[in-house]
Amino acid sequence: MNIFKKNRFNNDCKRLMFYIVAALLFMLPFSYEISSLLLVVGWLVYIYKSVKGFFEWERTPFDFPIAIFVVISFLSIFVSPDPAFSFYNCYNLVGRYVLTYYLVVQSLNIKDVKQVKVSSDTDKHVVRVALLEQVKTLLYVMCFSLAIVIVYGFLQAFFGIGLTSEEAMVWTDNAIFPGLKTRVFSTWQNPNLLGGYLDFMLGMLMGIFVVVKNRNLRIAIGILFCITAFCLTLTYARGACLSIAVVMAVYGALYNRKILVALIALAVILLVSDAALVERLTSVFSKLDTSSEMRLAFWESTIAMILDHPLLGIGWGAYFMVYPSYDYYMQGDFIKIVHAHNMYLNFMAEIGLFGFVSYMVYFFGIIYKAFKTQISDIEPLNKGVMLGIGLGMSALALNGLTDYVMFNTELSMLVWLFSGVAVILGKKVYK
Numbered sequence: 001m002n003i004f005k006k007n008r009f010n011n012d013c014k015r016l017m018f019y020i021v022a023a024l025l026f027m028l029p030f031s032y033e034i035s036s037l038l039l040v041v042g043w044l045v046y047i048y049k050s051v052k053g054f055f056e057w058e059r060t061p062f063d064f065p066i067a068i069f070v071v072i073s074f075l076s077i078f079v080s081p082d083p084a085f086s087f088y089n090c091y092n093l094v095g096r097y098v099l100t101y102y103l104v105v106q107s108l109n110i111k112d113v114k115q116v117k118v119s120s121d122t123d124k125h126v127v128r129v130a131l132l133e134q135v136k137t138l139l140y141v142m143c144f145s146l147a148i149v150i151v152y153g154f155l156q157a158f159f160g161i162g163l164t165s166e167e168a169m170v171w172t173d174n175a176i177f178p179g180l181k182t183r184v185f186s187t188w189q190n191p192n193l194l195g196g197y198l199d200f201m202l203g204m205l206m207g208i209f210v211v212v213k214n215r216n217l218r219i220a221i222g223i224l225f226c227i228t229a230f231c232l233t234l235t236y237a238r239g240a241c242l243s244i245a246v247v248m249a250v251y252g253a254l255y256n257r258k259i260l261v262a263l264i265a266l267a268v269i270l271l272v273s274d275a276a277l278v279e280r281l282t283s284v285f286s287k288l289d290t291s292s293e294m295r296l297a298f299w300e301s302t303i304a305m306i307l308d309h310p311l312l313g314i315g316w317g318a319y320f321m322v323y324p325s326y327d328y329y330m331q332g333d334f335i336k337i338v339h340a341h342n343m344y345l346n347f348m349a350e351i352g353l354f355g356f357v358s359y360m361v362y363f364f365g366i367i368y369k370a371f372k373t374q375i376s377d378i379e380p381l382n383k384g385v386m387l388g389i390g391l392g393m394s395a396l397a398l399n400g401l402t403d404y405v406m407f408n409t410e411l412s413m414l415v416w417l418f419s420g421v422a423v424i425l426g427k428k429v430y431k
Contacts, residue, residue: 006053013049017042017107022137024100025417026145028410029187029197035410039096042103058105060423061369065361066101070094072355073316080315081322089317093409097416104420108134131424135385138421139208143224146201150231153186153194157234184234189408195240196405198232200392200414202244207388210256211380226266233270236280243399247391295341295402301326302340305349313352322349339407343400346407366419367393373426382425389422 020042027034050056073094080086109130155161160182183191205225212218232241245267252260271278304326305314314322320338327337340346347356370390374383393415399405406412 010049010053010056013045013053014107014109017045017049017103018109018134018137020045021104021107021417022141024103025138025414026141028414028417029145029149032410035413036096039099039103039413042107043099046103046106056106058424060105060420061426062362062365062419062423065358065365066098068358069351069355069362070098072312072358073351076312076314076316076351076355078315079309079312080318082318083315085321086315086317093412094316096409097412100413101416101420104417105423108421108424132379132381135381135421135425139204139381139385142201142204146228147224149186149188149194149197150227153184153231153234156184156186157182182234183236184231186231188411191235192237192240192403193405193408193411195232195235195237196396196399196403196408196411197414198228198235199240199244199395199399200411200418202228202232203247203390203392203395204385204388204418206248206251206259207374207386207391208381208384210259211374211384211387213380229266230270233274233277236277238281239399239402240395240405241277241281244395246398247395251391297328298323298337298341299345301328302342302345302349306345306353309349309352311352311354313348313350313355316350319346319350339404341403343397343404343406346404362419363393363397366422367397369426370422373422386422386425389418392418 020038024035024038024042027038073090074087077083077086077090152161185191185194188194188197202225205221205228209218209221209225212221232244235241248263249260252263271281301323302319305322319340320336323337340349344356344360347359351359367390370386370393374386374390396406396415406415
């Protein structure tokens with residue numbers, strides 16, 4: 001195969017890898033199995049490309065903290081009460097997250113450039129036109145997938161479709177919230193996971209809305225944002241609702257007062273139309289329900305775990321095995337507690353302080369890079385995506401104080417996927 005055919009072959013494989021990434025983005029809310037299969041197929045294409053064509057590996061600024069996170073996660077297996085389970089859980093989850101991140105990094109096109117005039121003066125900038133088209137495709141796929149999730153959520157809320165009587169009751173506390181009959185979860189496993197997913201999507205939609213200039217596009221995004229916010233209220237997930245509200249309020253107060261006024265108006269409309277939502281949200285400050293009381297107990301137990309195992313933790317995925325030894329609240333094994341309901345405490349408990357720091361360097365590094373890049377970027381769509389990633393991940397970071405929604409594999413894969421997008425868009429686009 002000559003050099004020209006190899007180049008064409010490489011480009012075709014990368015294009016196929018990108019379509020696989022787009023399909024993966026679409027399927028994450030719907031099927032764990034198909035998402036896993038797509039991830040495997042994407043890497044098989046990459047291997048085939050490397051063997052038959054050219055080996056290319058795009059490095060990222062977060063390679064080192066990610067490597068440390070992976071190494072410590074696997075080292076924690078040796079201190080787990082069940083090393084075999086922790087090993088299976090670790091390679092299955094950590095491996096899946098890292099492979100998702102690097103598949104995105106290796107598949108997005110950052111070399112196909114074209115000289116175009118982007119300003120009124122005589123300066124010309126190098127714009128990655130192919131990358132811009134790929135970003136547009138990912139956004140279309142994201143919105144289509146989100147729309148399906150929302151529609152199914154509405155069907156659950158108003159018609160009970162896909163919702164058994166047991167599922168309708170298990171996520172509510174009738175003694176504290178007698179007016180709350182149903183909390184929707186759509187295609188996700190529980191209302192809190194749907195709330196985390198919608199938090200991230202609201203951040204993405206807001207980021208794009210505030211920077212794009214096309215009037216029709218802004219109207220469409222604005223409508224989708226309002227519908228997504230309405231669906232979020234139907235989850236009655238206090239952490240998710242308050243987290244995205246705080247993030248949007250801070251952004252609006254600092255950078256866009258018009259947006260802040262519009263968001264306040266939307267919030268008032270949603271609250272006035274749902275008394276149960278008001279009661280649910282104000283309960284955070286006024287009374288202690290079963291959910292809040294249990295969280296405080298989990299945190300107390302988790303802090304004790306961290307103090308006893310500060311270096312390598314208790315072992316990846318071993319929280320539910322170790323928790324009974326630190327159970328100061330329920331005093332029984334009649335229910336399995338799988339995580340600490342706090343993202344930060346959970347990481348510290350399972351992989352120790354050094355593993356926790358390495359993950360947080362990656363996580364908050366992406367947030368910092370997203371906000372920093374959107375300030376200097378001159379391409380509106382890139383600015384919007386980076387702002388959206390920053391807002392969405394900030395909401396998840398804040399939500400992580402009271403829950404650990406990224407315990408869910410698909411939601412974590414979604415975050416790692418967009419982390420890869422942020423890294424590629426964060427590379428120097430203009431010269």
